[in-house]
Amino acid sequence: MSEFGFQMNDHHEHHARRVLPWLSFALALVTIGAVAVALLSRGGSTPDDYVGQGVGSVVVEIPAGASLTQIATALVKADVIALARPFVDVATADERTLSPGRYTLHTRMEPRAAFLLMLDPASRSGSRLVIAEGARLRAIVAKASEATGIPASEFRAALTRPEAIDLPAEAEGNPEGWLFPATYDLAPDTTATSLLRAMTARFQKASDTLDLVTRAKARGLTPEQVVTIASLLEAEVAPSDYAKVSRVISNRLAAGMKLQFDSTVNYALGTNSLALSASDLEVDSPFNTYLVKGLPPGPISSPGEAALDAALSPAVGPWLYFVTTDPTARTTEFATTYDEFLALKRKYQGA
Template identity: 45%
Template structure:
């Protein structure tokens, strides 16, 4: 059942109540209603999902706003939303780390970051799936959200999780992970790496294939990905230093076999799809040989990889 149907059903139930519902009605289970349903309604009532965007933008909305029914931006259905006061649109870019999202949400809403950080700690109240293990990183889905002035940090974050759950259902994430021999969290972790390492979404299925091939290699190969190292050190950049790759972080895939403990950002639909359905190919390496132009090349052998690395160093010196 999607948010729209959920809201319609619950409002129908409420029409038969003798007294107006208490304020906590939307946030807690009432009678036979499930906690998931109450939480989803809270998010729907406070935060409307609009369409996937490419940056965090904030703008005041007029009292009548036309918004798409689907959050992918691909649907043509329109819904007219009435708002008694000004509202705010928030567009979260795919691949942002949770810490960056919280900073941007704080700036956009005027609420302290600490309020969002407290809401993050209560993963169960946000509607996270069980396989998230209570952690929000990876599950704050990139999309555009319309937020009322009364929206609380928990409601905003719950709406992002609700949108993730919709995307996971559309992608058949749980069953797809099972077919790939992975857990849903592992697939989402792969998707977050694909999102972080890609400069062009057309490369995502190939990058996902490299990750799967290295994980499935006999004997298993270390992933050796700069993006995971940088995340573990709370740094940014396309290339980890020699000192960085000697760190003891659990996200250091130069030192540790297998995937990092969890997602390193919040991937979008394309990255999740790539993680579930990687392109067929023998590649074990990839190098973004020209970061400025977004050129990524792939190799199946170490000798080919070393040539690509030389090409990267040459382009870097030119820059």
């Protein structure tokens, strides 16, 4: 009996050794399946993600140029979301992009809820300053002063210190044209210097994106000349005609012709007139391209990225003239000969 009993115990022990691994494996599969179902039911979040729309409020500042990972890290630090990776995945899968600035959000939000709230303009905190393409320096100072409550004199004083506002060396101390037109979020501690520095930094970002310095050199131009040409494009025509007018400028300079752009006279006079008089065209100024050959001595406004790109890459064509035949619709027509130009002028005058 004792021998039989021993054999039976040995048999059961051997059977248990074979069953237990399979049982453990089956239990593991069940556990994994349960976790997968739970994850799917929560939209793919990890178990540690917050669920829901969040509670309370918190202000988070996203700096210009921040990557999605940096944004997510800032949100984790503020306890808006629990983990960075799910937020990055949500934002990457969406075609919409987040802008820098101050956001009023909730704490303990699920990633998608946080992303959608950041897309809502109502979540943006503080005031904003919008600088339009083609704005002149004087107008930029006036708008910045109005938006911030900082006296214009403080902006003018900051503009006299190129190194303090990180003005590019290529500007040669002249800030006209180098304060990039964009939307700027104004923090409560904004100063004249910090805001102007943000504008020059935004210009530098556009310059890097366009590879401005290298492309300018390839065209035999200095960066300042590129900015000057781009500022003329902003002042003269609609964006759809930037590249063609850029070619007109190139062709006229190559032919030794004066540019004769009304925008340069308006800049010299401090006006924005569509009907300049004969005496206006004779104003004594280095910016008056009716009197002076070549480009004006510097930019006449702040050009945007599209104008800068067109200044670097003119359209191909023989045009030497252009006339905006419908100023309201900003319709511009181009001519190669002087007779064609006169015909366009008559068309404009008869409109």
